[in-house]
Amino acid sequence: MEVRAKELEIEKASMVLKLLGDKTRLAMMKLLEKNECCVCEFVGIFHISQSAISQHLRKLRDVGLVKENRKGQWIFYSLNKDSDMYEMVLHILEFVPSQDERIQALEKQGLRISCQ
Amino acid sequence: MEVRAKELEIEKASMVLKLLGDKTRLAMMKLLEKNECCVCEFVGIFHISQSAISQHLRKLRDVGLVKENRKGQWIFYSLNKDSDMYEMVLHILEFVPSQDERIQALEKQGLRISCQ
DNA sequence: TGAACATATAAGCATATGCTGATATGCTAT
DNA sequence: ATAGCATATCAGCATATGCTTATATGTTCA
Numbered sequence: 001m002e003v004r005a006k007e008l009e010i011e012k013a014s015m016v017l018k019l020l021g022d023k024t025r026l027a028m029m030k031l032l033e034k035n036e037c038c039v040c041e042f043v044g045i046f047h048i049s050q051s052a053i054s055q056h057l058r059k060l061r062d063v064g065l066v067k068e069n070r071k072g073q074w075i076f077y078s079l080n081k082d083s084d085m086y087e088m089v090l091h092i093l094e095f096v097p098s099q100d101e102r103i104q105a106l107e108k109q110g111l112r113i114s115c116q
Numbered sequence: 117m118e119v120r121a122k123e124l125e126i127e128k129a130s131m132v133l134k135l136l137g138d139k140t141r142l143a144m145m146k147l148l149e150k151n152e153c154c155v156c157e158f159v160g161i162f163h164i165s166q167s168a169i170s171q172h173l174r175k176l177r178d179v180g181l182v183k184e185n186r187k188g189q190w191i192f193y194s195l196n197k198d199s200d201m202y203e204m205v206l207h208i209l210e211f212v213p214s215q216d217e218r219i220q221a222l223e224k225q226g227l228r229i230s231c232q
Numbered sequence: 233t234g235a236a237c238a239t240a241t242a243a244g245c246a247t248a249t250g251c252t253g254a255t256a257t258g259c260t261a262t
Numbered sequence: 263a264t265a266g267c268a269t270a271t272c273a274g275c276a277t278a279t280g281c282t283t284a285t286a287t288g289t290t291c292a
Contacts, residue, residue: 010215040238170271
């Protein structure tokens with residue numbers, strides 16, 4: 001591999017790792033591994049503002065880790081399987097404990113898709 | 117897994133990922149995957165101060181990713197295979213391009229173990 | 233069209249991070 | 263002991279990051 005290509009690659013890898021190096025974003029990505037989620041669900045799960053959630057998602061989208069899919073007034077996020085970092089991300093998520101009980105907690109509260 | 121244990125686990129994982137989310141530290145870890153290195157070698161490889169190198173290594177050591185091994189006045193760093201994050205780290209490093217040419221560049225300059 | 237809801241963006245703040253230069257500590261060998 | 267080298271730590275600075283509140287944009291539906 002070219003020196004310059006390596007430089008770019010390690011830069012890209014470190015950028016992705018930095019993004020995953022935030023507890024909230026890492027939990028988001030783990031949730032997205034198994035679920036499509038909309039912003040308001042994340043708002044119900046994490047105890048931070050809608051604005052903060054939106055900013056996290058933008059960062060993840062800016063580097064192509066997630067993609068969005070608008071359905072009416074909701075925007076559903078999912079992992080972007082076409083990302084050239086997708087494989088690495090999957091490997092990493094294997095080491096992250098499932099966050100599904102957070103979604104189940106939402107459901108128990110009757111807040112799944114709280115925006116509906 | 118207990119909710120509390122999950123919380124701790126994701127916290128630990130995100131901390132490790134944050135550490136690897138720095139270009140310099142990621143390259144260091146990739147080098148340490150195959151080589152033992154001392155501080156002065158890193159100083160020769162990266163264009164930052166000895167102080168900065170030392171601080172990066174301390175962070176990596178504080179979470180147990182690397183260990184140190186003093187040999188006389190040098191301290192050689194290596195990956196800590198006993199870390200409970202070791203397996204995840206190895207998986208991640210598979211996606212990072214080899215940095216060995218940086219060591220070879222050092223050798224060409226006659227600077228391998230520049231401190232000797 | 234306008235009200236209601238979902239999401240995004242802007243501005244500002246507190247804290248974290250990475251770096252440098254200066255200095256301290258630790259080891260070796262004379 | 264002391265000089266010389268390797269490494270660690272301290273203090274301070276500039277920038278990055280994550281959050282909040284306020285506001286803007288986009289969509290649906292009456």
